[in-house]
Amino acid sequence: MxxxxxxxxxxxxxxxxxxxxxxxxxxxxxxxxxxxxxxxxxxxxxxxxxxxxxxxxxxxxxxxxxxKEEFYKYKAKSFSAVILDEKCSQEKKIEQIKVYTKETIQGLSEVTNLEESVQIMENCSGVTKQIVSDVANKGFAKAFDDITKMIKTGSGLMVHSANVSSLSVIFGMLMNIIEPKELEDLAMGGLLHDLGLSKCDGAIVEKYLKNEHNMPEAEWSAFVEHPMYAMEMLKSRSSTLSKNVLDIVFQHHENFDGTGFPRRIKNMQINYLAKIVRIANDFDIVYRELAAQQKYDQMSNILLFLKNGIIQDNKLREEDMGGKAPKTMYDGRILEELIKNIVPVKEGAGTDALVSGNSNKIAA
Ligand SMILES: [Fe+2]
Ligand SMILES: [Fe+2]
Missing domain, CATH: 3.90.105 (Molybdopterin biosynthesis moea protein, domain 2)
Structure with a gap:
């Protein structure tokens, strides 16, 4: 057997x-x-x-x-060959990278159970950390593993950080970002974005990851400090991080309309890469919430939910907000472009007895 x-x-x-x-x-x-x-x-x-x-x-x-590692290297090789190809024009590179990226992320819309949802994200992480290692920073795959272990061994925060890192790279590539240094900044920024939460009480972190934002005021004031905590930790420990990474860490909770935190900056004041990481962050939280609630069929709609304000403060807005205008949290142009590129593919998903019968048995 x-x-x-x-x-x-x-x-x-x-x-x-x-x-x-x-x-x-x-x-x-x-x-x-x-x-x-x-x-x-x-x-x-x-x-x-x-x-x-x-x-x-x-x-x-x-x-x-x-x-597994061999598979990630095999997948990443096709990306890095295009990114590093000196003879290929920028347009051609972008076109090809988008094809590969869509293939990598398509599985997200085909998830039918919890194990698959975890596996898909793990595969995305494995491939993207290898891409960054290939094209920008040779030691990134090891740094990625070391940092995720350090973030909080075995905790939800570690998984969240790894997911946000890989989704940021994936979304970045779909937004035509194929410059090695920028991909590295997205990966590193995504990985470190919530480092400040390690200074917060475990209960606060748990609420954040479970999407429970109804924290008592004292908890909320500690929570909104986490971008600042992270900046202090990073600035005192490392001088090698780029401005993009520091911006991502500091700005990943700023809203497009200036209603975010910690500085309530808006639109053009927010680093473009931080806007991408913000979307990746909220995508991961909603993705894991939907998986926990077994609402797998809604996963392919997450970006649409974000764009249409159906998600506010990471929560699916099931009731009407009593006439209150929804916040504009994200850059709509980025969301539109991502939605255009990530077409849900249902063909063949779950219809093959060989596949669906087995997928339940594969542990993540
Ligand atoms: Fe955060
Ligand atoms: Fe986060």
Missing amino acids: ADTTDYFPVPMKQLILDSDISFNLFLYLQLNNKMLQVMKKGDLMTKKRLDDLFNKNIHVVFILKSD
């Missing part, structure tokens, strides 16, 4: 045509609960092989968890 917890699922669309795979590839046979190896490390993924699998109505394949 196959121990399915040793494997993780990968959507077929994530496999790269005409390139060698650097891991063994398996199919799950539901009938006899077995993993069947269909390709091995070093095999070339040809069009015929891909077509054969698609023709069998297979949309998800499996990779051993011990090959």
Whole structure:
């Protein structure tokens, strides 16, 4: 009997045509609960092989968890090859990077259970930290792991920071940002944005991550200080962080209309990268809230919710606000562009018995 917890699922669309795979590839046979190896490390993924699998109505394949890092490197290689290609024009690079990015994030709209929702984010993190390592900062993958461990071992804050880091890179690439240094700033800023929360009481952090903003006044005043706490910690410890990273950390709760904190700055006063991290931050909080409530079908609408003011202060606004105008928290142009690029893909999701029958058994 196959121990399915040793494997993780990968959507077929994530496999790269005409390139060698650097891991063994398996199919799950539901009938006899077995993993069947269909390709091995070093095999070339040809069009015929891909077509054969698609023709069998297979949309998800499996990779051993011990090959996870190899898979992330394999995925990141396609991004970094384009970003670093000196012969390719900027427009072409952006066009290609967007194709890869959409493939990476498409799985978000196909989630059907909690394990998958965690797995998708983990995969996004694995790939984006490797991209930044490849194109900008060789040691970033290790720094990423060290910092997430340091943020609070095993805590929700660690997962949130990793998710915000990778979503910021993904959203940044969809907004045409492919400059290595800016990608690194997004990744690093996303990772460090809530560092100041480590100075706050655990109960406050928990409320923030669970989206409970009805804190007593004393807790709220401590909470709104966290961008400042983080700045103090970072400035005293490191002189190597860029202005972009410091802006991200300090401005990630500022609202577009000047109703945010700590400085109530607005629109053009907010660093563009901080605006992207703000969207990534709220996306992750709502994403995990929807997953906890098993509202998987709403996940592909998160950006729309943000744009339409259906989410206020990270909460899904289920009741009408009694005529109160919603706050404009985000830069609408960024949200519109992201929505245009992230098209929910429902095709094949959950319809394949082989896939849906198995996905419940794969532990994240
Ligand atoms: Fe924060
Ligand atoms: Fe956050």
